[in-house]
Amino acid sequence: MQDLTLVMAQLDPLVGDIPGNAERAIEAVREARIEHGADIVVFPELFLSGYPPEDLLLRPSMETRLREARSRMAAKMSRDVLVIIGYPGRREGLGYNLAGLLYNGEWIGEYAKQVLPNYQVFDERRYFATGEQSLVLEHKGAKLGVLICEDLWDGAPVRAARDAGADIVVTLNASPYHQDKPAERLRLLEQRAAEVSLPLVYVNTIGGQDELVFDGGSACVDAGGQVRVVAPYWQAGLMPVQFVQENGAWAPVEGEIEPLEEPEESLYCALVSGVRDYVNKSGFEGVVLGLSGGIDSALTLAIAVDALGPQRVHAVMMPYRYTADMSQEDAAEQARVLGVHYEVLPIEPMVDAFMTTLADTFAGTERDTTEENLQSRCRGVLLMAISNKKGLMVLTTGNKSEMAVGYATLYGDMVGGFNALKDVYKTWVYRLARWRNAQEPAIPERVITRPPSAELAPGQQDTDSLPDYDTLDAILMRYIEGDMSAEAIIEAGFERDDVYQVVKLVDRNEYKRRQAPVGVRVTPRGFGRDRRYPIVNGWQPGD
Ligand SMILES: Nc1ncnc2c1ncn2[C@@H]1O[C@H](COP(=O)(O)OP(=O)(O)OC[C@H]2O[C@@H]([n+]3cccc(C(=O)O)c3)[C@H](O)[C@@H]2O)[C@@H](O)[C@H]1O
Ligand SMILES: Nc1ncnc2c1ncn2[C@@H]1O[C@H](COP(=O)(O)OP(=O)(O)OP(=O)(O)O)[C@@H](O)[C@H]1O
Ligand SMILES: NC(=O)CC[C@H](N)C(=O)O
Numbered sequence: 001m002q003d004l005t006l007v008m009a010q011l012d013p014l015v016g017d018i019p020g021n022a023e024r025a026i027e028a029v030r031e032a033r034i035e036h037g038a039d040i041v042v043f044p045e046l047f048l049s050g051y052p053p054e055d056l057l058l059r060p061s062m063e064t065r066l067r068e069a070r071s072r073m074a075a076k077m078s079r080d081v082l083v084i085i086g087y088p089g090r091r092e093g094l095g096y097n098l099a100g101l102l103y104n105g106e107w108i109g110e111y112a113k114q115v116l117p118n119y120q121v122f123d124e125r126r127y128f129a130t131g132e133q134s135l136v137l138e139h140k141g142a143k144l145g146v147l148i149c150e151d152l153w154d155g156a157p158v159r160a161a162r163d164a165g166a167d168i169v170v171t172l173n174a175s176p177y178h179q180d181k182p183a184e185r186l187r188l189l190e191q192r193a194a195e196v197s198l199p200l201v202y203v204n205t206i207g208g209q210d211e212l213v214f215d216g217g218s219a220c221v222d223a224g225g226q227v228r229v230v231a232p233y234w235q236a237g238l239m240p241v242q243f244v245q246e247n248g249a250w251a252p253v254e255g256e257i258e259p260l261e262e263p264e265e266s267l268y269c270a271l272v273s274g275v276r277d278y279v280n281k282s283g284f285e286g287v288v289l290g291l292s293g294g295i296d297s298a299l300t301l302a303i304a305v306d307a308l309g310p311q312r313v314h315a316v317m318m319p320y321r322y323t324a325d326m327s328q329e330d331a332a333e334q335a336r337v338l339g340v341h342y343e344v345l346p347i348e349p350m351v352d353a354f355m356t357t358l359a360d361t362f363a364g365t366e367r368d369t370t371e372e373n374l375q376s377r378c379r380g381v382l383l384m385a386i387s388n389k390k391g392l393m394v395l396t397t398g399n400k401s402e403m404a405v406g407y408a409t410l411y412g413d414m415v416g417g418f419n420a421l422k423d424v425y426k427t428w429v430y431r432l433a434r435w436r437n438a439q440e441p442a443i444p445e446r447v448i449t450r451p452p453s454a455e456l457a458p459g460q461q462d463t464d465s466l467p468d469y470d471t472l473d474a475i476l477m478r479y480i481e482g483d484m485s486a487e488a489i490i491e492a493g494f495e496r497d498d499v500y501q502v503v504k505l506v507d508r509n510e511y512k513r514r515q516a517p518v519g520v521r522v523t524p525r526g527f528g529r530d531r532r533y534p535i536v537n538g539w540q541p542g543d
Contacts, residue, residue, distance in 0.1 A: 002245040006040040007032040008218040012207030015050030022069035036240040040082045044205040048087035051174035086172045094129040111135035113148035121529040134164040149173040162196040174205045177215040194225030208277030211521040211528045229255040264435035274520030276307035286312030288392040293327025296397040302442040310339040330444045350378040372456035376412030393417040401426040406509025422519025423526040426469040487543040503541045
């Protein structure tokens with residue numbers, strides 16, 4: 001009986017760091033050889049450039065850098081291991097998304113991705129031409145059919161690899177996370193493997209890259225569609241898969257199978273991973289945020305601490321005359337429980353100074369949101385000053401429900417570099433806060449149970465001007481993720497006035513979202529590359 005050890009290198013490349021990624025790959029192959037006795041090591045899609053490299057692909061030296069990195073790999077990689085790794089490349093003036101095969105110091109094969117995704121956040125047709133051919137290569141008696149990510153989702157290239165004689169289908173992936181995606185992916189793998197009656201190896205990227213976050217969960221499914229190995233989610237590492245040849249067919253031996261996470265755990269880990277990688281890969285010492293005693297900043301603080309450790313997180317309470325005692329007590333208590341650096345900076349003198357300067361300009365006008373926004377902007381100025389002086393990045397705290405309806409102040413609570421909750425609906429903010437507290441207390445209970453308020457005016461509550469969050473989120477999910485019309489949402493059972501108020505607010509506030517910090521994308525329709533609406537437009541909502 002013959003056997004074969006394939007190692008799935010579920011690793012986190014740094015986009016653009018081509019020499020560094022090549023070193024990571026060389027080191028991983030060495031480790032896979034020593035620790036697991038690897039015959040084959042498979043890396044994710046576009047590992048050498050990182051995914052997505054975007055317009056770096058247009059830089060003139062991209063090709064040279066990749067060539068140098070691949071030469072170095074050929075010279076340095078363990079010679080008796082077959083390495084399959086993703087990188088971009090040019091052929092006759094066209095760009096391709098490639099998988100290269102390196103063995104015994106030589107590049108012995110190259111496959112070009114046949115199906116290029118161009119929906120949601122994907123924009124691969126901007127850079128790549130489509131490959132036209134399957135690649136099946138024999139190694140130690142096993143014929144490996146090599147595919148890249150969307151090839152698998154499409155299906156046709158999988159069947160073509162089988163028809164070309166593959167015994168095992170190996171796919172290199174950069175498949176970003178959104179809620180429910182891990183389960184969706186496993187179902188797809190089971191279905192595809194069963195369709196072609198071949199075992200399938202799926203190696204995914206891990207870690208955060210701008211708005212994207214990759215969850216890992218690399219896996220192997222047998223020819224009957226049974227899951228045999230699943231690597232951990234949210235953890236970089238090498239995962240071996242043992243294959244044995246029986247009656248002429250190759251079958252994976254059952255190994256470690258990481259169970260699917262609960263929805264809250266999965267989402268929370270995505271946010272932690274997104275914040276950690278954005279801050280660390282950008283080289284910041286830590287983060288600072290305004291801690292209001294409300295639930296959004298409380299959850300953001302817990303995520304920041306879990307991502308970076310309490311020593312790298314600074315929280316600032318900036319009370320004004322409408323800030324309740326309860327808010328100050330809860331903010332101080334949370335900072336104490338989590339062990340973060342905490343300070344109190346009252347904004348009353350700043351707001352008063354602005355109002356004094358503007359007194360003549362505003363003479364005879366009524367109080368309105370102008371005065372509320374000034375409070376928010378004073379806080380933003382303080383946070384940015386702390387950021388500049390201490391090299392800490394400001395985390396903003398607005399959730400998806402607020403970003404959708406423009407319930408945030410430009411150059412006020414919207415100042416900052418990154419937003420953990422940007423794609424998390426308010427109802428999920430509550431679910432996550434409860435889930436996090438159930439693991440280990442992090443957020444004072446009262447922060448979760450009190451009615452949400454911006455505390456920008458006396459006695460103010462969010463529901464004064466918006467439908468309750470259950471209703472608001474239900475309408476938003478239908479409008480944003482579901483692409484439903486206002487009339488269709490009303491037919492689904494919502495109040496006409498609520499629906500039109502919400503839909504109009506969403507449409508009207510595109511200008512704000514375009515100025516908002518980037519944040520972790522965790523739904524199939526985040527407010528980033530996923531949803532591109534014109535700012536100036538005359539569209540009337542309706543059917
Ligand atoms: N189409 C467009 N393109 C470009 N710019 C446009 C624009 N329309 C308005 N603007 C500009 O934007 C300004 C209005 O925006 P902005 O100054 O932000 O102010 P605005 O949206 O009028 O007010 C902020 C809202 O957010 C709420 N808020 C604030 C802070 C925290 C929270 C919370 O609970 O989290 C809620 C607050 O209660 C209020 O409803 C206009 O004065 C104008 O300068
Ligand atoms: N008194 C405050 N001290 C420090 N930061 C504040 C204060 N008030 C508001 N902020 C900052 O501005 C953000 C928006 O706050 P606001 O209270 O207006 O809205 P919110 O969406 O209810 O947020 P939260 O649930 O965190 O209170 C907060 O998350 C916080 O970062
Ligand atoms: N990189 C890709 O081809 C990704 C596309 C694929 N449908 C996914 O999200 O997993």
